[in-house]
Amino acid sequence: MEEHVKKSLEEWKCEIGELLKDIDKEYEEIKRELQVYSYKFSITKQVIQSTINEDIIRNIRELYHTPFEKRFNQLKEEIKDLEEKKKVFQMFIDKIDKVKGKESVQETAHS
Incomplete structure (x- = not known):
């Protein structure tokens, strides 16, 4: 893999990592x-x-009771949405690592 591709993927991974941190922070709150x-x-x-x-x-x-129930259900939905976001963005990181890992193995085999 060419250096500029590696660098670009690494920058993208860092950017997604920052998004994941923000999602984790919101999730915990x-x-x-x-x-x-x-x-x-x-x-x-x-x-009652x-x-x-x-x-x-x-x-x-x-x-x-009614306002608490409403807020409770709303928060449960928000948690589900954030869990889905976490999963999706983690997939990006995993895929980037996989691509970089494959390339590293191929480069080592060609050396």
Whole structure:
């Protein structure tokens, strides 16, 4: 493989690596928020199940349960999207390494 190709692939790999770092950072932030909403949603669900008064239940649902459930589900979707992005960009890095690796092996065989 010619030097300029190697260099270009390496630069591209670094660029994708930076994207992956950003995705990982966002993933961790959303994961933490998802944990919080998982607890909030679970707690409100338990409180509703333990409450008899329908007015209080309706209040809790409006104030907490429904918004928490909505946010919880939204965060789960965001996590899934980020996992897919991570997988795709990791494939780029793997493919670049594979191409460079094959070329290195071929160059060594020709030497």
